[in-house]
Each structure stands twice: as C-alpha cells, then as structure tokens.
Amino acid sequence: MHPAFSVIFLTTLIGAGQGLFMALVTGQVYSLANLLAPQDSQSFYAMGALITATLLAGGLVAAVFHLGKPSYFITRAWRGMSQWRTSWLSRELIALPMFMLLVLAYAAVHYLGWTQIWFTIKGQIPVDASLVIGMLGVLMSVILFVSTAMIYASLKFLQEWHTALTVANFFLFGLASGFMLAAAFSAWMGIELVSFFGGWAVVFTVLAAITRAFSMLRNARIKHKSTLASALGIRHTKITQRSMGFMGGSFNTREFFHGQGPVVLAMARWFFVLNVFVFPVILLAASNLLESASLPVLAFVVQYLGLLAERWYFFAEARHPQNLYYQTVG
Amino acid sequence: MSQLALVIDLNVCVGCHACVTSCKEWNTSGWAGSLADQHPYDADPTGTFFNRVQSFEVGQYPNTETVHFPKSCLHCEEPPCVPVCPTGASYKRPDNGVVLVDYDKCIGCKYCSWACPYGVRELDEMQKVMKKCTLCIDRITDETLPEAERKPACVLACPTSARLYGDVHDPDSEASEAIRERGGYQLMPEWGTKPANHYLPRRKTRMQIFDDELERVDNPLKKEAPLPAAKGETLDDVAY
Ligand code: SF4
Ligand code: SF4
Ligand code: SF4
Numbered sequence: 001m002h003p004a005f006s007v008i009f010l011t012t013l014i015g016a017g018q019g020l021f022m023a024l025v026t027g028q029v030y031s032l033a034n035l036l037a038p039q040d041s042q043s044f045y046a047m048g049a050l051i052t053a054t055l056l057a058g059g060l061v062a063a064v065f066h067l068g069k070p071s072y073f074i075t076r077a078w079r080g081m082s083q084w085r086t087s088w089l090s091r092e093l094i095a096l097p098m099f100m101l102l103v104l105a106y107a108a109v110h111y112l113g114w115t116q117i118w119f120t121i122k123g124q125i126p127v128d129a130s131l132v133i134g135m136l137g138v139l140m141s142v143i144l145f146v147s148t149a150m151i152y153a154s155l156k157f158l159q160e161w162h163t164a165l166t167v168a169n170f171f172l173f174g175l176a177s178g179f180m181l182a183a184a185f186s187a188w189m190g191i192e193l194v195s196f197f198g199g200w201a202v203v204f205t206v207l208a209a210i211t212r213a214f215s216m217l218r219n220a221r222i223k224h225k226s227t228l229a230s231a232l233g234i235r236h237t238k239i240t241q242r243s244m245g246f247m248g249g250s251f252n253t254r255e256f257f258h259g260q261g262p263v264v265l266a267m268a269r270w271f272f273v274l275n276v277f278v279f280p281v282i283l284l285a286a287s288n289l290l291e292s293a294s295l296p297v298l299a300f301v302v303q304y305l306g307l308l309a310e311r312w313y314f315f316a317e318a319r320h321p322q323n324l325y326y327q328t329v330g
Numbered sequence: 331m332s333q334l335a336l337v338i339d340l341n342v343c344v345g346c347h348a349c350v351t352s353c354k355e356w357n358t359s360g361w362a363g364s365l366a367d368q369h370p371y372d373a374d375p376t377g378t379f380f381n382r383v384q385s386f387e388v389g390q391y392p393n394t395e396t397v398h399f400p401k402s403c404l405h406c407e408e409p410p411c412v413p414v415c416p417t418g419a420s421y422k423r424p425d426n427g428v429v430l431v432d433y434d435k436c437i438g439c440k441y442c443s444w445a446c447p448y449g450v451r452e453l454d455e456m457q458k459v460m461k462k463c464t465l466c467i468d469r470i471t472d473e474t475l476p477e478a479e480r481k482p483a484c485v486l487a488c489p490t491s492a493r494l495y496g497d498v499h500d501p502d503s504e505a506s507e508a509i510r511e512r513g514g515y516q517l518m519p520e521w522g523t524k525p526a527n528h529y530l531p532r533r534k535t536r537m538q539i540f541d542d543e544l545e546r547v548d549n550p551l552k553k554e555a556p557l558p559a560a561k562g563e564t565l566d567d568v569a570y
Contacts, residue, residue, distance in 0.1 A: 068459055079416075079418065087416045228386075234386075325401065
C-alpha cells in the first residue's frame with residue numbers, strides 16, 4: 001500500500017494523545033489509592049489534558065487532508081458517522097470527537113476546580129467529576145484504539161493486517177508513546193512522577209516490541225491466498241502480464257504501491273526498530289541516573305519519529321491483491 | 331431479486347479496447363460523469379476509467395497463449411466495498427444488485443478501494459470522489475430507450491460479442507445459460523465476495539481426425555479389385 005502521510009500523522013498523533021490521557025488518569029487513580037502523591041489540578045492534569053487535546057487536534061487536521069477535498073470536512077464528513085453499524089472507519093469518526101470532548105471536559109473540570117467529592121465508594125474512594133470523566137475518557141480511548149486498528153485489521157485480503165496483532169500493536173504503541181510523553185511532561189514540569197510514567201513507558205515499549213516482532217515474523221513468511229491464476233481464473237503456473245491496459249499510471253498504480261526499493265524498506269525497518277524500541281529506553285535509563293529534565297523529552301521525540309517510520313512501514317509492508325493486475329506497463 | 335451482471339467471454343475477446351472507449355464516452359458524458367483526464371496529451375496521461383483491458387501471456391515460449399482480460403467492477407453479491415464505507419455513499423441497489431457510489435455523499439476517503447480485492451474502483455482526481463463501473467445504470471434502466479439498446483455501452487460496442495449482459499439470477503437468461511453451459515467462473519473465489527460478473531474460459535477447438543477418416547476402410551476405389559472377367563454365358567447374353 002502507498003503510505004499516506006495524512007494517515008501516518010493521524011494515527012501516531014492520536015495514539016500518543018490517547019496514551020497520554022490514559023497516563024494522566026492512571027496517575028490520578030494511583031494518587032487516590034495513596035500510591036502516588038496527588039498532583040496539582042491546574043498545572044498537571046489540566047495542562048496534560050490540554051496537551052492531549054492538542055495532539056488530537058493535530059491528528060484531526062491530518063485527517064482533513066486525507067479527505068478527497070478538505071472542504072468535505074465541513075460539507076460531508078458528518079455523514080461519516082452514519083454507518084457505525086458496519087464500518088470501523090465510521091466508528092472511529094464517532095469515537096474521535098467524543099474522546100476529544102471528554103478530554104476537554106476533563107481539562108475544564110480540573111482547571112476550574114470542580115473537584116468536589118460527589119460520593120465515596122465503600123467509604124474509601126472519593127469520586128468526583130474528574131474521576132468519572134477520566135474513566136469515561138479511558139473507555140472511549142480504548143474504543144478509539146480498537147476502531148482505528150480494526151480499520152486495517154478487518155480487511156481480510158490485506159493479509160499482513162488481518163490479525164489481532166494489528167490491534168495489539170496500535171494499542172501498545174499508543175500507550176508507550178503516551179506514557180513516554182507523560183514522563184517527558186513530568187520531567188519538564190519538575191514533578192516526581194518521571195520514574196512512574198517512565199517505568200510504564202518502558203513496559204509498554206517492551207510489550208510493543210514483542211507484538212511487533214511477532215507481526216513482522218508473521219508477515220515475513222505470509223502466504224498470499226490470491227495468485228495471478230486465481231485473479232484471472234486461468235490454471236497455469238506461468239502467467240506474465242504484458243499490458244495493464246494503459247501506460248501513464250492510474251489510481252490503482254498510485255494508491256497501492258509504495259514505490260520504494262528493498263533498501264529503503266530495510267532502512268525504514270531499522271530506523272523504527274532502533275528509534276521506537278532501543279534509544280528511548282536507553283535515554284530514559286540515562287535520565288534516571290542523571291536526573292535530567294530534558295532527556296525524557298528527547299526520548300519521546302525520538303520514539304515519535306520512530307513511530308512515524310513504523311507506521312510508514314506498516315503501510316508499505318501490506319501487499320494488496322489488486323497489485324496482481326498491475327504489474328507491467330506495456 | 332435480480333442480479334444484473336456481465337459475462338465476459340475470454341475465448342473471443344481480441345483486446346481491441348472498444349469497450350474501454352465506449353464506456354468512457356458514455357459515462358463521461360452521462361450520469362456518472364465527468365471522468366476527467368489529467369494531462370491527456372503529455373508524457374504521462376492518466377484519468378478515470380471504469381473498464382480496462384489487460385493482456386497476459388500464459389505459458390512459456392513457444393507454448394504461449396495471449397489472453398486479453400477486460401476488467402471492471404464485478405458487482406459482487408457480497409461486496410466487501412459497501413459495508414466499510416463510513417458515509418453510506420457506496421451501496422448495492424436492492425432491486426437489481428448493481429453496486430453504485432453516491433457522488434454527493436462520498437468524502438473521497440478511499441477506504442472502499444482498499445476493501446475491493448479486484449482494483450476496479452478509481453478515485454476521480456477532479457471531483458475527488460470514488461468512481462466505478464455503474465453497469466451503465468442510466469442506460470439499462472432508461473425506459474425511453476428501445477429494448478435492444480437498454481444494455482451497457484461496452485456490451486453494445488464489443489465487435490466480437492465477448493460481453494454478454496443479463497440477470498444472473500434468472501436461470502433462463504442468456505448470461506446464466508452461458509455461465510452454465512460454457513463453464514463460467516468467478517475471479518478470486520477465495521475471498522467469498524461472490525462476484526456477479528462471470529468469465530467464460532478460453533477453449534481450444536481441436537479437430538479429431540483419425541486415419542480411417544482420411545482413408546476410408548471401405549473406400550471402393552481401393553478395396554474393390556478389378557471386376558472378374560466373365561466366363562461363359564452371362565445374364566446379359568440371355569436378357570435380350
Ligand atoms: S468488484 Fe470491487 S468494487 Fe465491485 S462490487 Fe466487488 S468489491 Fe465492490
Ligand atoms: S471513498 Fe467514498 S464511497 Fe469510498 S468509502 Fe470513502 S466515502 Fe465511501
Ligand atoms: S457496464 Fe457501462 S460502466 Fe460498466 S464497464 Fe461497461 S460501459 Fe463501463
């Protein structure tokens with residue numbers, strides 16, 4: 001498939017945003033259980049939620065450029081919410097704005113200090129508006145992760161994507177980069193939570209490395225069900241295309257081929273393996289020793305760049321069966 | 331419920347592209363238009379087509395055979411392109427099974443083209459919406475046309491009658507009969523899309539000639555020896 005930069009930015013930006021939001025709520029829940037020191041509502045939770053909202057907004061801008069015309073965003077995109085019964089893309093288009101609203105509400109509640117306790121569960125856990133909204137946001141974030149990943153995983157003849165590993169990868173990459181960003185944010189603000197978020201970021205990064213390794217292994221030995229023989233219905237082992245019917249290219253030659261050689265592919269693979277899985281962990285470990293405020297930020301930036309390459313590779317490694325029909329210009 | 335479709339006879343298609351040009355002509359100027367071209371007179375002309383004719387070489391030289399292969403939307407009975415569309419722009423007509431795109435609803439997200447294994451949907455670069463073969467819906471449903479012309483433009487244009495059109499759910503239609511009697515098959519059956527369009531395979535016409543058909547066993551010139559010479563009185567001698 002041809003990797004579209006709009007979709008690369010959309011999925012990586014909202015993934016990091018979702019992960020960051022889940023990190024914030026995790027921090028809040030831990031502090032309720034007295035496992036972590038409570039943080040300032042305004043400067044930590046509200047600011048963190050605003051960073052999340054910024055990432056989501058960035059993703060939305062990228063998504064607008066994926067539409068046929070950006071103007072369709074205003075005139076037609078609302079229709080994209082209508083087919084949620086059958087379409088994972090439609091479900092994503094519903095989940096994304098709902099998640100954004102919850103994130104903004106979470107930021108508002110914390111910023112305005114509407115954190116009076118509503119009731120306590122079993123006399124121990126005080127529940128306020130921010131906790132309820134935070135929990136709903138986490139739920140919506142999970143729905144959004146699943147919807148985004150299922151857009152790809154549900155296409156059964158894109159065999160490289162049609163696996164539960166795709167969902168696991170999207171989820172873990174989002175969590176890893178989000179917790180990484182939470183660590184960077186805490187370090188930058190001088191808050192004690194760097195090692196807490198950083199620790200989780202390392203855990204999720206390692207888990208993501210495992211599931212991505214499995215999916216790369218799976219894709220390396222994948223056996224495609226469609227062949228030229230089944231595409232044409234001609235029972236022969238040696239079929240060569242002599243002409244695809246035109247010479248100047250078409251939508252089918254532009255949309256479904258990445259057009260790069262094996263060298264670029266291998267470079268992208270190494271780039272993302274090092275930048276997503278290796279360097280950020282080393283940087284976090286170093287910052288832990290040096291107590292640096294900037295190394296976690298660098299770790300997040302490095303990992304995000306790696307994730308861009310990972311998403312590019314994700315598209316490039318999927319081979320669409322329609323390509324069987326577009327092999328030879330002649 | 332009927333399911334209109336094309337049946338394409340690979341045995342007689344000569345790869346002349348008449349269906350390609352007639353399809354483009356009809357549809358760029360009709361309901362589904364326009365099918366814009368980009369730099370049509372420059373080095374890399376490109377544009378939207380609903381129908382393409384490709385050519386394949388089957389076998390290894392010298393035992394090869396050229397197969398011309400027309401390809402358009404197959405109007406699948408289980409179209410994977412329809413349920414994935416977020417806007418409802420892609421739909422399958424319940425009355426005749428034709429798969430269509432509502433250009434006023436489409437947001438050009440291209441997801442349906444990813445979901446079609448056959449690569450027959452093309453994004454129109456000018457209108458920025460998804461387009462594909464409509465089975466000439468504006469011809470086949472036009473009651474003002476004489477019955478014989480209520481057929482897709484490509485079917486009418488084909489000089490070798492390689493394209494048959496009809497209701498594949500009606501067992502007595504020309505299309506169903508051709509599928510049944512001439513080994514009609516579907517493309518990529520492995521995905522369960524149940525394409526309505528079918529293809530008729532290449533068939534070899536081989537003459538079966540045995541030696542005894544060239545040289546008759548009972549060839550009178552060969553078999554019969556010269557007539558035996560008459561001995562004594564024959565019937566001729568007594569008849570008159
Ligand atoms: S051939 Fe492709 S576009 Fe046409 S109905 Fe089937 S899946 Fe959809
Ligand atoms: S490109 Fe148009 S028809 Fe295709 S899935 Fe998107 S909105 Fe639907
Ligand atoms: S049926 Fe009509 S739209 Fe479809 S390929 Fe033939 S001429 Fe083109």
